[in-house]
Amino acid sequence: MSENVVLIRYGELYLKGKNKDYFENMLKDNIRAKLSDISCKLYFGRGRYVVKEYAMCDENAVIDRLKHVFGVHSVSVAKRCGYDFNEIVELALSVMPDKGTFRVSAHRSYKKYPLDSLQINMQLGEKILQAKPQLTVDLHAPDYVLHVDVRENGDVYLYRDAIRCAGGMPYGTGGRGLLLLSGGIDSPVAGYMLAKRGMSLTALHFHSYPYTSQAAKEKAVDLARILGEFCPHIKLKCVSLTEIQQTIHKQCKPNYMITLVRRFMMRIAQRVAAENGCGCIINGESLGQVASQTLESITVTNAVVDLPVFRPLIGMDKDEIIEIAEKIGTFKKSIEPYEDCCTVFLPDFPLIKPTIEKVEEQESRIENYNALIDAAIENIETVEI
Ligand code: ATP
Numbered sequence: 001m002s003e004n005v006v007l008i009r010y011g012e013l014y015l016k017g018k019n020k021d022y023f024e025n026m027l028k029d030n031i032r033a034k035l036s037d038i039s040c041k042l043y044f045g046r047g048r049y050v051v052k053e054y055a056m057c058d059e060n061a062v063i064d065r066l067k068h069v070f071g072v073h074s075v076s077v078a079k080r081c082g083y084d085f086n087e088i089v090e091l092a093l094s095v096m097p098d099k100g101t102f103r104v105s106a107h108r109s110y111k112k113y114p115l116d117s118l119q120i121n122m123q124l125g126e127k128i129l130q131a132k133p134q135l136t137v138d139l140h141a142p143d144y145v146l147h148v149d150v151r152e153n154g155d156v157y158l159y160r161d162a163i164r165c166a167g168g169m170p171y172g173t174g175g176r177g178l179l180l181l182s183g184g185i186d187s188p189v190a191g192y193m194l195a196k197r198g199m200s201l202t203a204l205h206f207h208s209y210p211y212t213s214q215a216a217k218e219k220a221v222d223l224a225r226i227l228g229e230f231c232p233h234i235k236l237k238c239v240s241l242t243e244i245q246q247t248i249h250k251q252c253k254p255n256y257m258i259t260l261v262r263r264f265m266m267r268i269a270q271r272v273a274a275e276n277g278c279g280c281i282i283n284g285e286s287l288g289q290v291a292s293q294t295l296e297s298i299t300v301t302n303a304v305v306d307l308p309v310f311r312p313l314i315g316m317d318k319d320e321i322i323e324i325a326e327k328i329g330t331f332k333k334s335i336e337p338y339e340d341c342c343t344v345f346l347p348d349f350p351l352i353k354p355t356i357e358k359v360e361e362q363e364s365r366i367e368n369y370n371a372l373i374d375a376a377i378e379n380i381e382t383v384e385i
């Protein structure tokens with residue numbers, strides 16, 4: 001009797017030396033949590049994990065969930081049988097197509113199995129050729145590779161294909177970062193990229209209600225929810241910039257609007273980061289994409305914070321960013337129409353090359369600068385995703 005199982009491979013954790021247990025345990029916890037509402041059994045062997053005893057109708061869900069667990073490099077749906085060679089042959093025939101070229105690739109972690117890997121390759125290959133005469137062997141570039149995995153627990157797994165998953169490092173092993181999450185295309189991708197390296201995320205969204213709509217805020221919540229598929233327990237903090245923007249609008253030169261708003265954003269972000277155990281700020285800036293993302297603009301906004309600011313998209317083109325957004329499922333939501341707080345009181349000619357001296361001179365016109373920041377932070381709304 002054979003059954004289907006899902007084999008899970010992890011990648012880079014191998015490099016982690018003495019810390020490997022820590023990374024592996026986090027990965028196991030994350031897999032357990034992700035599959036917690038699907039009836040199945042999990043086996044965590046050395047170098048490979050197996051999901052067993054699930055209902056066939058849940059198989060796609062199991063695979064889809066695992067695609068959302070960072071640290072999982074790839075999965076394969078395999079047929080499981082016992083050590084009996086006839087049973088292995090029978091199963092191999094059910095897995096293999098009738099035509100084309102193939103090779104058998106056996107791996108034996110149970111070293112006492114009576115056939116070694118080479119013998120399994122040859123003997124199983126021969127049986128397949130006898131039963132399916134339109135197949136031929138090609139050891140170098142076959143159409144199909146039949147993997148045979150002889151495990152120590154009495155199981156043998158047969159499978160052909162591997163499904164690529166997200167890869168990266170287990171979520172929760174890379175510190176915590178504060179993601180500046182707008183409703184646009186870029187910032188969810190920026191968050192995804194650091195979460196993929198194991199960083200836990202807290203998200204921060206700025207709005208200018210009622211200049212920006214309730215729907216614009218909802219959009220950020222929806223994006224955080226999509227990110228939440230990869231980032232368990234992500235929280236979204238929403239801050240109003242309305243009063244700050246009104247004040248800048250009244251007291252400063254119009255073309256400094258965006259630069260000044262962004263410096264407020266960064267100052268608020270640094271405070272929120274400190275209050276939420278975040279060791280860095282993450283944003284979706286890409287060099288030269290808009291006026292606020294020139295080297296000069298970034299220098300001026302970066303100058304108000306001490307925390308490291310990670311910009312994983314800095315060297316990427318828009319089409320490369322969109323490709324990732326589509327892959328992770330945020331793109332469709334991101335292109336829904338919405339207003340961003342950065343578009344409120346938008347000047348006709350935003351500064352492309354601001355200087356710190358001139359920006360500070362504009363800021364000095366705002367007498368209640370710190371009080372504005374305090375008020376914005378006091379009124380933060382937290383949304384649990
Ligand atoms: P995105 O597509 O992420 O909105 P963008 O190309 O529109 O980016 P900007 O509006 O200049 O670029 O914003 C640059 C970065 O600043 C964003 O990627 C995001 O990290 C942050 N940011 C912008 N607006 C907001 C906002 N309303 N709330 C939180 N962060 C924001």
Ligand code: MG
Pocket residue numbers: 182183184340342
């Ligand atoms: Mg934006």
